[in-house]
Amino acid sequence: PGSFNYEEKHRNATEKAPFSNEFSQELVKDGYAINHSRVRLGSGLQAYQKGKRLLNNWGHFQLKWASVDSNTCMKIGERFCVCTQELVPWVLMPLQILYVNDHRNSNHILPPPNYNPAGLGSVPHTLKLKEAYRFGSGTLAGHLLAGEERFSIELDGDDNVWYEILSFSRPAHFLSFLGQPYVRLKQKLFAQQSTQAMLKAMSE
Structure with a gap:
């Protein structure tokens, strides 16, 4: 079995998010781009529980x-x-789940900042989260990218339910190096379509 293809010092970093500006800049210095998406799915505990089930069953x-x-x-x-279909036929990208966190009845979980690829972040608001369900995975040898990704379902203090994606990655294969603009585009496309899939499933 393959091993992780990114540095141990960055392992589980998404679990500790929100990142400090210093850490964000360290990631960028090491060649990583930070990707972040956060979209409202609905409101109320029932919607939050449904979002958790969808995430747990890979509905995203x-x-x-x-x-x-x-x-x-x-x-x-x-x-x-x-399993992804890229410029070449279907490609398998191996990963390993690093953590699964179910924060319940918590009044101290802060929402993540808004990140950009340059690594600079700003907290959009100070409203704390009531609950959050999150899991993170790291890339293994054989993956076209190196890095980590976290998916979250969150219930905030106003009972809004959020779907969040946070990742950092850099090319780990010559195809990724050659096609970095394409890779960035696909990451944005994934965030958009994954969010659309979650919104559709929430309405069913």
């Missing part, structure tokens, strides 16, 4: 061109592959 990763086996167990140490 059932796209026509990128998918994960929905039977993959959501547990620490579980290895899985993202």
Whole structure:
């Protein structure tokens, strides 16, 4: 089995988010780009619980061109592959789940800042979260990218339910180096379509 293809010093970094500006700048210095998306899915505890179930069953990763086996167990140490259709035929991208956190009845979880690829962030508001369900995974050898990604469902103090994606990555293969603009575009496309899939599933 492959090992992680990015530095140990950055392992589990998304679990400790929000990143400080110093850490964000360190990531950028090491060649990583930070990607962040946060969209409101609905409101209320029932919507939050539904969002958690969708995330737990990989509902956010059932796209026509990128998918994960929905039977993959959501547990620490579980290895899985993202099956993606790129410029070449279907490619398997190996990852490993680093953590699964279910924060309940908490009044101290802060929402993440707004990040940009330059690594600078600013907290959009000071409203704290009531609950949050999050998991993060790291890339393994054989993945076209190196880095980490976190998916979250959050319930804030105004009972709004949010779907959030936070990641940092850099090319780990010559194809990724050659096609960096394409890779960035696909990451943005994934965030948009994953959010659309979650919104659609929430309304069903």
